[in-house]
Amino acid sequence: MEVKLIINGTHYKFAADPDEYLLDTLRKLGYKSVKRGCDTSSCGVCSILVDGDLVPSCSFLTVRAHNKPIITVEGIQLEARKIGEMITAEGVEQCGFCSPGHVMAVYALMRENTHPSLNEIKHYLAGNLCRCSGYEGQHRALKKLMEVK
Amino acid sequence: MKCLDIKMPSDFEEAYALLNSQKKATIIAGGLFLRLQKQTIPLLIDLSGLNLDYIKEVKDGFIVGPMTSLRTIEKSNLPTALKESVKQISGVGTRNLATIGGSICGRYPFSDIDNALMALNAHLIFYKSGKTSMRDYYQNGLEDKDILIEIVVPKPGFSMIKYYKKVYTDFSLVNVSLADNDVAIGARPNRSMVVKNVDLNLSSKIILEDVEFGTDFQASGAYRRALAEALLDDILKERKAFYGS
Numbered sequence: 317m318e319v320k321l322i323i324n325g326t327h328y329k330f331a332a333d334p335d336e337y338l339l340d341t342l343r344k345l346g347y348k349s350v351k352r353g354c355d356t357s358s359c360g361v362c363s364i365l366v367d368g369d370l371v372p373s374c375s376f377l378t379v380r381a382h383n384k385p386i387i388t389v390e391g392i393q394l395e396a397r398k399i400g401e402m403i404t405a406e407g408v409e410q411c412g413f414c415s416p417g418h419v420m421a422v423y424a425l426m427r428e429n430t431h432p433s434l435n436e437i438k439h440y441l442a443g444n445l446c447r448c449s450g451y452e453g454q455h456r457a458l459k460k461l462m463e464v465k
Numbered sequence: 466m467k468c469l470d471i472k473m474p475s476d477f478e479e480a481y482a483l484l485n486s487q488k489k490a491t492i493i494a495g496g497l498f499l500r501l502q503k504q505t506i507p508l509l510i511d512l513s514g515l516n517l518d519y520i521k522e523v524k525d526g527f528i529v530g531p532m533t534s535l536r537t538i539e540k541s542n543l544p545t546a547l548k549e550s551v552k553q554i555s556g557v558g559t560r561n562l563a564t565i566g567g568s569i570c571g572r573y574p575f576s577d578i579d580n581a582l583m584a585l586n587a588h589l590i591f592y593k594s595g596k597t598s599m600r601d602y603y604q605n606g607l608e609d610k611d612i613l614i615e616i617v618v619p620k621p622g623f624s625m626i627k628y629y630k631k632v633y634t635d636f637s638l639v640n641v642s643l644a645d646n647d648v649a650i651g652a653r654p655n656r657s658m659v660v661k662n663v664d665l666n667l668s669s670k671i672i673l674e675d676v677e678f679g680t681d682f683q684a685s686g687a688y689r690r691a692l693a694e695a696l697l698d699d700i701l702k703e704r705k706a707f708y709g710s
């Protein structure tokens with residue numbers, strides 16, 4: 317099925333299988349920031365924005381993204397760098413596999429809530445798992461980034 | 466899941482005809498549980514084009530479209546039990562994708578949303594079968610294939626849900642909802658059941674004494690009962706504080 321995709325502002329015509337998911341489509345098109353984690357929409361590693369909403373790309377059918385704007389880390393490099401630098405400054409990064417999805421979730425949170433509390437940050441990011449850090453460093457970094465008192 | 470074809474109908478009549486065109490034709494809501502099933506579906510029917518993502522407030526309740534996402538429900542002014550029921554269902558991304566219609570039609574025993582809707586005595590409008598109660602549909606389903614087109618949620622005086630999860634965002638070991646004088650207990654681990662017209666001056670132990678709790682790999686029946694009693698106690702305390710007595 318032919319679908320029109322708008323990925324980070326670039327338009328594509330793409331022949332998608334009816335049961336093809338955006339995770340596979342995006343990687344085929346070269347957006348390799350999008351990683352496959354649990355593949356069951358539980359870990360948040362494959363998070364992207366579709367039509368402004370944070371979604372797990374492993375579970376979003378490509379045909380459903382027809383004509384909707386899609387954003388990956390490649391499309392928000394300035395913001396991603398800022399978020400990434402704050403996180404690495406706290407010594408959080410280890411394997412880095414969860415980082416693209418985590419950065420997309422932080423980006424989505426910042427669009428939705430410019431001054432979240434620490435509890436709101438924890439609630440929003442509960443669906444993004446990291447098996448290295450234990451989250452404390454990430455929370456320290458995000459408190460600084462979002463100026464949580 | 467493997468799917469051979471997917472169609473996006475432009476009205477209910479077309480959707481209904483597609484649904485009945487093949488035995489295994491299936492409606493896709495959020496598609497999250499469907500994706501995990503090991504089956505080949507010849508035709509998926511995507512209702513995304515029918516503008517079923519809405520919440521309308523009416524005089525004595527709310528009308529909710531079945532394609533409304535759980536995240537929209539979380540941020541809405543729907544009754545507290547329903548809003549709170551979705552808060553710990555996976556992460557925000559998953560809640561942006563999952564829909565209330567998918568949760569209802571799945572009739573999941575563990576579902577926090579179904580539990581809240583059972584207590585709230587919500588009603589469902591199907592395209593051909595018409596109006597049915599959530600309580601009846603949840604227990605018995607429908608005889609024929611049909612399309613959920615609207616959910617009617619009453620406005621209770623007070624409603625609340627409490628659940629216990631081993632980990633934030635996990636499935637509930639048990640969930641308890643109260644809406645006015647009706648208590649729903651779910652994830653027992655069997656389907657939610659309702660205790661109607663409860664005297665809320667009684668203790669939670671007495672209110673739940675006829676409710677059966679079962680044992681599975683996650684928890685024993687006795688543990689679930691103890692949790693449910695504690696959760697109902699918390700709800701009753703909050704209700705007292707709400708009414709100021």
